[in-house]
Amino acid sequence: MRDLTVTYSGGARAVRGVDLAVDAGQKLGIAGESGCGKSTLALALLRLLPAGTKVTGEILLNGEDVLTMKWGRVRAVRWAGASIVFQGAMHSLNAVHRIGDQIAEPILLHGGASPAAAARKAGELLEQVGLPAARASAYPHELSGGQRQRVMIAMALACDPDLVVADEPTTALDVMIQAQILRLIERLVSEQDLGLIMISHDLAVLSDTCDRLAVMYAGRVVEEGPAAEVHRDAHHPYGRALSGAFPRIGDPASRFAPRGLPGDPPDPSALPDGCAFHPRCPVALDSCATRDPEPRESGPGRRAACVLVGPEAATAARPAAEEARNTP
Template identity: 70%
Template structure:
């Protein structure tokens, strides 16, 4: 069991006028203090739904089942008062697009102070000093406390969001596409800031992004999601540079590689679109877009199988693909398909 976060068989279904839509289908994740876990995938893969489910921030139309254990306590079973206390103090979120998350008519100093006052994590006479500490921690001048969000640059606003997330010293930070709207220089600064905070404070960080290069440079481990499921999980650099699942391979190949003219001039894309979550294909959901599809894929929906073992003999990497699964199962299923 992880000491900080354990997500077990998480399933999220949205109720719509057209019926029920399964957005997340049996996700398992774990995170220890001081570690960083990245979650990657195309738009619609279920990344943000997982992030919002961790603190029960989903709309009322979402039905959530499974277990979300935050330091051993199930978030899904918390009463409202306890959940309210856990938000900001136990775990906090850095959302995408700070301009849409910050209050445009409140000064940033007041917005950073708000969670401190609500949760009473410092004495009232220490609030201003704590706000100053947080601004210095994220590299913003204290003089900006009286500014409004529109007076700051995109990178400065994102730093304010990070300061707010750190205000009550939570054990877990959830960064949902926190650097997507920023230029590459500011993005690098924000990522370096987040990495430094994890190393200095020992917090855990779950980072959501569609950018594999960002996650490879920031996270210890990486989980790749497709159609609401994790299809590969393991050490971040291994998943990016030596992917085992065809979908992870396609995502990695979609980014041109510096110094490789062939990939720059002809990056390999991924044909087709993600499946309709209300009507997924039979067998492996990635089958219609897969470059190495086999007949067995039409009938087998593979679980996460170990790809290889670490030095201590424990499996450290998994992929949901028949090509990495147990040979006998694939052969037996293929023979069965042939006999039909």
């Protein structure tokens, strides 16, 4: 993604100048509160946004720009080039069709396989995600939530895509099933050398699953770096607040004094001047109300969009940053 911007028909700028990349075999996590542009970013990757939405920049999939593809090519790329696992399987599965038929459908459309061959591959995909092939005859309501999510993953892998986008794939699951699904996704990415973009509001899940992590706020990437490092020691004030909102097991300080932020992300159609985060930022400077910094290097392999990071950070601002870092 290069300078990717998404503006809805009502003028809401949901994504603003995002630059991100994911390689084969790499797992990229995207975190942020609801309304920060994560799902819009996912839908933009395969041009699934509603009519009237303006999208600019580039989305290069194996070097080919998705935004300039003709519709026939877009249809060919969906499933076969990149696929999406949506949040909530029952919103994506057809309640009146057997799951085997639903997995086989993209194989028939994109792979040119015979119905018998497509049915066999559907059974193989179910076994690959830990379900018996015999469950292909089941309807969605006959499966548990975790089983339905496994079916969605099997569908996403049906046409051997290069990229899988998982938009909050475990939000509706209990913690035990969530852990199983995350381990399954990790294993499949490793075995098949896929690129994975996983979207979540939970930094702990992303830091445990992904190689790199990008934190979004008000449509922009405000921090990016190795996932475990960003979760443990975020450089942007928003990244620190997001990380601090999730208590760490074994850490009494975070258990008894969880941190967070008052208020909500700004309305994308009425963004404040300067840094969009400054009205909620505990260490905002006067200049933050007028200056919207671009992401800059904040360490090896890390970027952050804040005036308090990088070699140009004002000396007078450093004590404020350290105070915020140490305040529970």
